[in-house]
Amino acid sequence: xxxxxxxxxxxxxxxxxxxxxxxxxxxxxxxxxxxxxxxxxxxxxxxxxxxxxxxxxxxxxxxxxxxxxxxxxxxxxxxxxxxxxxxxxxxxxxxxxxxxxxxxxxxxxxxxxxxxxxxxxxxxxxxxxxxxxxxxxxxxxxxxxxxxxxxxxxxxxxxxxxxxxxxxxxxxxxxxxxxxxxxxxxxxxxxxxxxxxxxxxxxxxxxxxxxxxxxxxxxxxxxxxxxxxxxxxxxxxxxxxxxxxxxxxxxxxxxxxxxxxxxxxxxxxxxxxxxxxxxxxxxxxxxxxxxxxxxxxxxxxxxxxxxxxxxxxxxxxxxxxxxxxxxxxxxxxxxxxxxxxxxxxxxxxxxxxxxxxxxxxxxxxxxxxxxxxxxxxxxxxxxxxxxxxxxxxxxxxxxxxxxxxxxxxxxxxxxxxxxxxxxxxxxxxxxxxxxxxxxxxxxxxxxx
Numbered sequence: 242x243x244x245x246x247x248x249x250x251x252x253x254x255x256x257x258x259x260x261x262x263x264x265x266x267x268x269x270x271x272x273x274x275x276x277x278x279x280x281x282x283x284x285x286x287x288x289x290x291x292x293x294x295x296x297x298x299x300x301x302x303x304x305x306x307x308x309x310x311x312x313x314x315x316x317x318x319x320x321x322x323x324x325x326x327x328x329x330x331x332x333x334x335x336x337x338x339x340x341x342x343x344x345x346x347x348x349x350x351x352x353x354x355x356x357x358x359x360x361x362x363x364x365x366x367x368x369x370x371x372x373x374x375x376x377x378x379x380x381x382x383x384x385x386x387x388x389x390x391x392x393x394x395x396x397x398x399x400x401x402x403x404x405x406x407x408x409x410x411x412x413x414x415x416x417x418x419x420x421x422x423x424x425x426x427x428x429x430x431x432x433x434x435x436x437x438x439x440x441x442x443x444x445x446x447x448x449x450x451x452x453x454x455x456x457x458x459x460x461x462x463x464x465x466x467x468x469x470x471x472x473x474x475x476x477x478x479x480x481x482x483x484x485x486x487x488x489x490x491x492x493x494x495x496x497x498x499x500x501x502x503x504x505x506x507x508x509x510x511x512x513x514x515x516x517x518x519x520x521x522x523x524x525x526x527x528x529x530x531x532x533x534x535x536x537x538x539x540x541x542x543x544x545x546x547x548x549x550x551x552x553x554x555x556x557x558x559x560x561x562x563x564x565x566x567x568x569x570x571x572x573x574x575x576x577x578x579x580x581x582x583x584x585x586x587x588x589x590x591x592x593x594x595x596x597x598x599x600x601x602x603x604x605x606x607x608x609x610x611x612x613x614x615x616x617x618x619x620x621x622x623x624x625x626x627x628x629x630x631x632x633x634x635x636x637x638x639x640x641x642x643x644x645x646x647x648x649x650x651x652x653x654x655x656x657x658x659x660x661x662x663x664x665x666x667x668x669x670x671x672x673x674x675x676x677x678x679x680x681x682x683x684x685x686x687x688x689x
Contacts, residue, residue, distance in 0.1 A: 416653025
């Protein structure tokens with residue numbers, strides 16, 4: 242593999258040029274901006290490296306399938322997405338978000354970390370391997386969708402109606418990151434699920450003068466009282482049976498948590514906070530982050546919130562909540578429990594609007610694919626990997642893999658300062674090159 246690694250290093254300007262090309266093209270799914278152009282660029286890039294491509298139309302944006310033939314029958318899939326988040330707020334960018342900028346070994350543009358950098362790294366790895374060895378050792382299948390940033394609403398259709406197009410023996414998921422301080426690469430074996438809901442409390446048919454609050458119910462107060470029943474001051478979710486289906490951690494998962502290096506001081510300084518919930522630290526902090534379900538108020542809106550005073554009794558109050566779910570929990574079950582909880586506490590008239598849902602998905606830490614990836618990491622990086630049996634965030638793993646279960650592992654080219662979804666999104670050139678070398682090594686090692 243040393244020759245492949247050397248080829249990647251020697252041709253990094255070509256691969257960085259590919260990255261620049263795709264990041265210069267806007268592809269904001271939420272705004273239907275540049276999506277068709279981005280799809281065409283991705284299709285042409287895959288074809289230029291030798292892929293046979295197929296376009297799967299959905300009711301939303303199309304999915305791109307790219308297949309590479311290899312010497313052996315084993316098939317390794319790559320899941321990625323070609324859409325990105327909107328670039329707002331523009332005034333916080335130090336350079337144009339869709340004009341790739343290189344500064345001091347760092348690449349700045351929307352999509353560098355999430356998710357175009359990972360697509361190009363994986364494609365570059367195949368290009369380098371073929372250049373050195375002539376042919377890939379295994380079959381490779383790219384699955385690149387265009388709706389991840391809006392909740393992947395058509396992945397379930399893809400999984401059900403195009404199962405054979407996505408079937409493989411294992412899959413490298415979207416991407417991952419590396420620690421800025423100690424340079425250790427994150428290896429993710431699963432994700433939390435999510436149930437995202439909107440609670441709506443209604444009062445009079447329109448806003449009223451606040452003097453009428455003496456006799457007319459305020460929906461904002463009702464919503465506040467309802468929200469206060471969901472959690473206690475020790476961060477425990479109070480919904481009956483909320484924790485009943487949570488699967489206990491395996492011994493190996495506990496070992497992974499124990500070995501995590503979580504820089505608590507750096508996080509406090511970076512977020513400008515004094516302490517974590519319940520003043521936790523050490524193993525308990527890491528356990529909660531990786532293995533604990535959550536209930537989070539994401540936003541509240543009601544009445545008058547602009548500058549100055551306006552004495553108003555609002556007619557409506559809305560809160561958005563997300564529940565991060567761990568193995569054993571499902572979104573439908575949690576929303577059902579939430580409905581029963583609100584009814585039990587006298588809030589039958591508060592509406593629940595389910596906005597988004599993703600089920601958790603986890604890979605057995607003893608699966609051979611996990612060992613192969615970790616061996617590849619050991620060959621590519623000097624630092625030992627950080628293994629997350631469950632990532633704190635969510636992604637549509639279950640949507641895609643529900644009909645063709647396979648081990649899924651996340652690794653990528655970003656870092657903990659890559660500013661995902663934020664202004665000045667970035668990756669380092671070093672992480673991009675090493676991430677490309679890692680993919681090539683995984684391809685070389687892969688077998689059923």
